[in-house]
Amino acid sequence: MSNQVEIGRGKRGRQAMPLDAVSIVPTRRTRDPEDVSLDWQIDAFNFSMPVIGAPMDSVMSPATAIQLGKLGGMGVLNLEGLWTRYEDPQPVLDEIAALQAQSFSPENTARLQQLYSAPIKPELISARLEEIRESGVVVAGALTPQRTQEFYKTVLDAGVDMFVIRGTTVSAQHVSETKEPLDLKKFIYELDVPVIVGGAAGYTPALHLMRTGAAGVLVGFGGGASSTTRRALGIRVPMATAISDIAEARRDYMDESGGRYVHVIADGGMGNSGDIVKAIGMGADAVMLGTTLARAEEAPGKGWHWGLEAAHPEFPRGDRTEVGTVAPLEQVLKGPSSHTNGTANLMGALRRAMASCGYTDLKDFQKVEVHLSETYTR
Template sequence: MVSDIEIGRAKRARRAYTFDDIAIVPSRRTRDPQDVSVSWTIDAFTFEMPVLAAPMDSVVSPETAIAIGRLGGLGVLDLEGVWTRYDDPEPVLAEIRALPQAETTRRLQEIYAEPIKPELVTQRLAEIRAAGVPVAGALSPQRTAELSDTVVGAGVDLFVIRGTTVSAEHVSKTTEPLNLKKFIYELDVPVIVGGASTYTAALHLMRTGAAGVLVGFGGGAASTTRTSLGIHAPMASAVADVAGARRDYLDESGGRYVHVIADGGLGTSGDVVKAISMGADAVMLGSILARAEEAPGAGWHWGAEAHHEELPRGHRVEVGTVAPLERVLFGPSSAADGRTNVIGALRRSMATTGYSDLKEFQRVEVVVAPYTRS
């Protein structure tokens, strides 16, 4: 039963929790980590690990999308990033990494003002497809209608529509909003859409026919959404709320299962574990993968919010480089800070609490036990 907190006589609020506020409780049974399955399936695709690489220029290039695909995950390419604006994005990435802090936002706005070239969208996706791994590309809701035919024509396997907050009921007096239900119905590929951070918003997105819903609000390591807009949705509560919408939509639809993908607030392996425990089927990782040696950001991390032409809501942040991509995901780890061997940590947590697969692990017992990271 949820009880509101009185902030003042005119306003009440619900208490919500971040991943730092909760902890997982061991049960009476344990398992060997090698006996645990961390695979998951969405539509016709089965992946060996529940990891999607976030569509951010500092995280995913065609090369890293291929590498992540070969490791058993899914790399999602930002189809509004430097890869589709510049024939050779490497000098641009090098410039971004070297920018003085005071000039970063203005220069990012200039760099990302370069028009998107549809032929580069086709070319970049073709590079990934040629490697024989699943192909995924992401567009914002504002660009989806304009470029969707190009993306589908290029042979994408999974289409991601990703924004800070995506609504199934966008209202505008000046532009024709994207009709998500009509768009998804007419599309020949499964669609993952988000972010959503409340039960109601997620339920509406599920009713559009989406195969998956991203849970988040633009609140990752490089975001200043809370500072700029005052918007923040603590991720533990957000994932649990959207998982509740999935459960109710399963009954409402007569058995249609929509996958819940946590997208934000995932800085360590422990956060990944807790996202699954709250009901996520998979996680979309940004800063964790930006620390890999192969990441295009080379130790720097930024998202689309950092170069918004009117109201930037993010920074370029230095996350450092810790290990090759395979070690970030599968270890071995040489540090005890949760930044490497992410999948190994998930396996061990599941084994320690006695669960054999991700669906079972969603039922693990948790407690509210806030702590402050050092």
């Protein structure tokens, strides 16, 4: 059965589904939530929840990365953010939180561009990563592909455990007539640490990223609520379809490589616990969370959320978005919760959903039955 739809005489398009279009279906068996394991392992690192904190200044500071690590997840610090540009970024974070109270504001964007024009200081990259390392949690830092070659040696010398290369769209084969592109395959091969790379939103680009030797592939374009990539560039792939496609690429790559498993990590478009449940059900091994963690009381954004793309000097593709504050980080992830809208006790929701459908581990839950909303099947 083809899912190609005729848009007009000269163009056909593939029908794709967002997470809102799918629902998880219980089976004949249920489990006790206490029997459910949320354990996740990537490379040599074990976690008690499949959660990665997005490398965004409104979400992850060294302190929140440490806190997330101690709670059982992995925080990733943005190594091109305010923490590596300013010795004391707190006044800058306070100023951003106090900007005009609206999402779309050219004045706010201009000020963000000014604040992020301060140079990145290699010594601050080292200092921030060392601060995280001293706490005993997994140390992870992120660079965009454009900055990776400039700063990766500093990152490795600082003792990073996991290296993340994250951009709006990342390909294994970038072509440029003016600059020497990053050779991902050669780069990853020469590193001594596992690399997570993305975003990717289709079977073919994800398969090529897996062939570079990456330990994990980020699915989506990140940013979520704060990103305007869809409006500014016209680029968007609905997440349910993107995750499913890339999960299939993972399976085919396992056959091709003789059993090498690459983790699929959903990144973006998961604003509540139900979205996280559905992302795992569609085939993700873990989730990278921005908006949901930006709502924590400890989050550096103080109820506001933005990404690095919001301060791009030439073509900003993001807004500073108000997401509010709901609870301390531990309650956002593990509860208890007084919220009924899926903004707190995210892991409790995942555990309960898996138990309701009869599954006790994440890998098996990827096989769960799903239904499509009538809105998307007409």
